[in-house]
Amino acid sequence: MNDFTVDKTTKMVTFSREFNADLSLVWDAYTKQEILDQWWAPKPWTSKTKFMDFVVGGRRFYAMVSPQGEEHWSVQTYTSITPKTNFKLLNAFADKDENPELPGSEWDLTFSEQNGKTTVRIRIYNESLVRLEQMLAMGFKEGTAMNLKNLEELLATLSQHK
Amino acid sequence: MRRDIFQAIADPTRRAILTLIAWQAMTPNALADHFNTTRQSVSKHLRILTECQLVKPQQQGREIYYSLEAEKLKEVDQWVDQFRKVWETRFNQLDDVLSTLKKQ
Numbered sequence: 001m002n003d004f005t006v007d008k009t010t011k012m013v014t015f016s017r018e019f020n021a022d023l024s025l026v027w028d029a030y031t032k033q034e035i036l037d038q039w040w041a042p043k044p045w046t047s048k049t050k051f052m053d054f055v056v057g058g059r060r061f062y063a064m065v066s067p068q069g070e071e072h073w074s075v076q077t078y079t080s081i082t083p084k085t086n087f088k089l090l091n092a093f094a095d096k097d098e099n100p101e102l103p104g105s106e107w108d109l110t111f112s113e114q115n116g117k118t119t120v121r122i123r124i125y126n127e128s129l130v131r132l133e134q135m136l137a138m139g140f141k142e143g144t145a146m147n148l149k150n151l152e153e154l155l156a157t158l159s160q161h162k
Numbered sequence: 163m164r165r166d167i168f169q170a171i172a173d174p175t176r177r178a179i180l181t182l183i184a185w186q187a188m189t190p191n192a193l194a195d196h197f198n199t200t201r202q203s204v205s206k207h208l209r210i211l212t213e214c215q216l217v218k219p220q221q222q223g224r225e226i227y228y229s230l231e232a233e234k235l236k237e238v239d240q241w242v243d244q245f246r247k248v249w250e251t252r253f254n255q256l257d258d259v260l261s262t263l264k265k266q
Contacts (some may be wrong), residue, residue, distance in 0.1 A: 001250055019222045021260040039255035042248055
């Protein structure tokens, strides 16, 4: 990942990433639910898209599912689409009945290709940066729990060597 | 009302106050000398920072010294790190998906 910046004054997080694939493939990976669900959730979580209507005004309603089967729903509303160039959406946490928790965050994704490689630039505007914390709490609870377990094991090993 | 820690550090004066007291504990008067502002205004900023537990007031004689709560600041760094990790993991997973799709 390149140029990762967090600007707390403008409440904007910006980053970009280059992928070794042509533009149309990368665009599909971001805009087709069957591909999105394959990479969206950091393992061991899984992404489950209930429906996705990739048109301006359309929505994607999806859950991040924990290994224990706990579901955290979000709804994304597409606000602008310029095919194979850019799309914007409004992302908000939601309950299982599709009711969003507003105001959510505004995402702006820009795609460009050079020499068969595709760069995606993402800008996320959060009215409250605390919302990012929430995002983490649900995406990374698992990861953190695992890290703590590793630490416990390490400490146990170290105490034996004393 | 619970104060928003990110709102607290979004203000440039409060960030400057944190930077100053990171070096040494300071009184509101000493801090006001560093800024083109009143003691009242500095006190208001300090109150917000205290509510967020970013600084800690300590009475020494007649003066109150404010010092930095380094642990709380670390939390701010940690969430940025974790947010970044989520996206890095996602992107690495996408690399795998893309290379599979290219073979098809």
